[in-house]
Amino acid sequence: MNVLRDLVDVLDKVRKPSRYIGNEYNAVHKKDVEVSLCLVFPDLYDVGMSHFGLHILYDIVNSSDFAVCERSYLPWVDMQKLMEERSIPLYSYESYKPLKEFDVVGFTLQYEMSYTNVLRALRLSNIPLHNSDRTNDDPIVIAGGPCTVNPAPMKRFIEAFLIGDGEEAILEILEAVRVGTREEKLEKLSKIDGVYVPGYNDKVSKRIIAEMGKAPLAQIVPYTEIVHDRGVVEILRGCTHGCRFCQAGMIYRPVRERSAKEIYDIANEVIRLTGYEEVGLLSLSSADHSQIDDIVSLFKNLKDLSVSIPSTRVDAFSVELANAISSVRKSGITLAPEAGSQRLRDVINKGISEEEIFGALDNAKKFGWRKVKLYFMIGLPTETDEDVMEIGEMLKRVKKMGFANVSATLGVFVPKPHTPFQFAEQIKPEEAWRRFKLISWVRRFAKINFTDPRKALIEGVLSRGGEDLAEAIEMAEGRDLIFADWSEMFKPDEWFEVFEKSGVKIEEIVGPKNFEYKFPWDFVNVGIYKEYLWLEYKRALKGILTPDCRKKCTMCGVCMNFKVKNVLKGEKRVISTSNDLR
Amino acid sequence: MSLNETKKYLFRYKRYGLLRYLSHLETMTMIERILRRTGVLFEQTKGFHQRMKLSFGQALPTGIIDLCGLFVASSVEDIKSDFVDFVNSLSPRGFEISGFEEVEKNFKISKALMGYEFKMLFNMVPPAPLAEKASKVNGMWIVKFYKPFNASVPKNGEFGQYLTLRSKVVFSEVHFDQGIGGR
Numbered sequence: 001m002n003v004l005r006d007l008v009d010v011l012d013k014v015r016k017p018s019r020y021i022g023n024e025y026n027a028v029h030k031k032d033v034e035v036s037l038c039l040v041f042p043d044l045y046d047v048g049m050s051h052f053g054l055h056i057l058y059d060i061v062n063s064s065d066f067a068v069c070e071r072s073y074l075p076w077v078d079m080q081k082l083m084e085e086r087s088i089p090l091y092s093y094e095s096y097k098p099l100k101e102f103d104v105v106g107f108t109l110q111y112e113m114s115y116t117n118v119l120r121a122l123r124l125s126n127i128p129l130h131n132s133d134r135t136n137d138d139p140i141v142i143a144g145g146p147c148t149v150n151p152a153p154m155k156r157f158i159e160a161f162l163i164g165d166g167e168e169a170i171l172e173i174l175e176a177v178r179v180g181t182r183e184e185k186l187e188k189l190s191k192i193d194g195v196y197v198p199g200y201n202d203k204v205s206k207r208i209i210a211e212m213g214k215a216p217l218a219q220i221v222p223y224t225e226i227v228h229d230r231g232v233v234e235i236l237r238g239c240t241h242g243c244r245f246c247q248a249g250m251i252y253r254p255v256r257e258r259s260a261k262e263i264y265d266i267a268n269e270v271i272r273l274t275g276y277e278e279v280g281l282l283s284l285s286s287a288d289h290s291q292i293d294d295i296v297s298l299f300k301n302l303k304d305l306s307v308s309i310p311s312t313r314v315d316a317f318s319v320e321l322a323n324a325i326s327s328v329r330k331s332g333i334t335l336a337p338e339a340g341s342q343r344l345r346d347v348i349n350k351g352i353s354e355e356e357i358f359g360a361l362d363n364a365k366k367f368g369w370r371k372v373k374l375y376f377m378i379g380l381p382t383e384t385d386e387d388v389m390e391i392g393e394m395l396k397r398v399k400k401m402g403f404a405n406v407s408a409t410l411g412v413f414v415p416k417p418h419t420p421f422q423f424a425e426q427i428k429p430e431e432a433w434r435r436f437k438l439i440s441w442v443r444r445f446a447k448i449n450f451t452d453p454r455k456a457l458i459e460g461v462l463s464r465g466g467e468d469l470a471e472a473i474e475m476a477e478g479r480d481l482i483f484a485d486w487s488e489m490f491k492p493d494e495w496f497e498v499f500e501k502s503g504v505k506i507e508e509i510v511g512p513k514n515f516e517y518k519f520p521w522d523f524v525n526v527g528i529y530k531e532y533l534w535l536e537y538k539r540a541l542k543g544i545l546t547p548d549c550r551k552k553c554t555m556c557g558v559c560m561n562f563k564v565k566n567v568l569k570g571e572k573r574v575i576s577t578s579n580d581l582r
Numbered sequence: 583m584s585l586n587e588t589k590k591y592l593f594r595y596k597r598y599g600l601l602r603y604l605s606h607l608e609t610m611t612m613i614e615r616i617l618r619r620t621g622v623l624f625e626q627t628k629g630f631h632q633r634m635k636l637s638f639g640q641a642l643p644t645g646i647i648d649l650c651g652l653f654v655a656s657s658v659e660d661i662k663s664d665f666v667d668f669v670n671s672l673s674p675r676g677f678e679i680s681g682f683e684e685v686e687k688n689f690k691i692s693k694a695l696m697g698y699e700f701k702m703l704f705n706m707v708p709p710a711p712l713a714e715k716a717s718k719v720n721g722m723w724i725v726k727f728y729k730p731f732n733a734s735v736p737k738n739g740e741f742g743q744y745l746t747l748r749s750k751v752v753f754s755e756v757h758f759d760q761g762i763g764g765r
Binding site: 009011012013016017018020021022023024025221223224225271272273274275276277304306 | 599600601603604605607608611612614615616617618619621626632633634644645672673674675676738739744
């Protein structure tokens, strides 16, 4: 079946139809293969196409000789309505085939608020929501991405979770589903490293690739302007700083770099094959690359090309780097001190001092940036009113430096699984509003955005909750609580009603925990010992810093557990952070 | 391709199939990226955010098939006739450059263009004022009309038509109406 004919009339009636047409340059149309996979990003195309992980897997599967990978995204509500009215099922962007006709449908779970979107995608596909209701005629529904480190809330809806790096496992998964009944396939899937099949295996260790693999070069070029509309080179994976709030910093260990030369060559090929005018260097912390100086000098040779570095640390060197590498107009620079006081920055092991923050800002000013945007979190463990007020003091000092425009975004901290702060309590919306008020005086000279604390609480429940959340997620989808990350679609009161009706114990989920507490994700081994996370939490409460593991192994367990190590391509450049100085 | 002084070229393109759903801005970005893939050095705009210096004909509402799109680009490289096949091999389905020719340095689309001819295709008898103008071909009703440059264009479906085509460009100078380069 092919839904293309039915789509034609519908596309004339929706906003931005280009996000539904597929047919992009470099999309792969492969026929006559044994196994078909449709990867679904459970959000709008504009967001989903910006996600690089999907492009990596797309490239790997389509380079194989036995399998095809196609894509799908969740249509916006106007399109969903028309599709339902006309019984058009959710389809893939390559062959316009209904998702139900694929052998495997794979969701990426990048953020918890997209859980209801996954259910909506299944519903639009006419695939039974519960894995127990699926038969041999249905696809096997799998999921990957960072949220799978706590698979419990989505366990009812997903047959197999791929935890960790997907590069090798994805082909093993497709190989396993080539033949057999549903039960036989699930049995085989449960034997693959990194794959958790509820009801088949009760323990799982994350999958890890020792070195960065082949990079996707012929990247799909969208028509619609997407969130990150550019070519991508992943320059390194993982991060060794060990910020205690950061889930990515914990679950993507160890660091694996590509060499400067390789990065430069990949960028050139990507540009040649896509025609992009901009390339983004993707990493959790670009300034940490051991060959970053070489990368900068190589990219300076590339004319007519903008280079963007999405994540940089707050120090003078990172700002210098942003200045050296990016050709974009210096309208605004974003820095994330995360906390206002030195005490609290030490608690979270951010490892930057006040001097470094202002060194970075001095540099930003020197290089011509006129606007500065700062990110902070409210509700970090041990936070006092004084800590919050220091955010205001910092902003005042920044304004006095002479920036034309100072703005700050304050989010509410959400503790995440497999981080030292998984044991911590999350503050409630009322308390968050009270703390926000402590710095509202800053509005006299700086623009302040507060992210909705109710959303943070819902996210907190979804991220640290267990199996019993399934009921709530299902009920929420039924009430159209989808696209919750889009402000016009976010209905917090309804969410709390759903939690109450489905018996979700909010207090218990977001409350403080001790070492003995049985987390729903304790059976998932991401390499880091629970003992290490507890020790780190204890150190946090005392404000003791833990150094970057490039300098000294911190015994977190990842390298020992998986027999891997940090892969650094250059000299071990000394990253001077205040962790060494104090 | 040899490096000379900058030459200005007028390109003619078709955009059809699923690509009729692209907005004007999306079409411009797509064309810029296709041209970048050719590796030909087209002239860039000045300023911080460098883009290819391209100028286009009149913008179309989303949903209309364009059989006579135009854009002007300049290059220091000599563009030969084999460029058409080369650039089309680097384009997605539903877009093709149908021809090009070198134009004077002072050429401007806005000055050279008089207007466009459009066609609306109906799969039933069109509403009253249009029915008289319609000609029936193979069970379809076709209404042709002319719109001067920068006049508003009907949206697809506005009169119940199932397809709208921009079918022909009308230039103010006879020279251009005779067909341009390539095919």
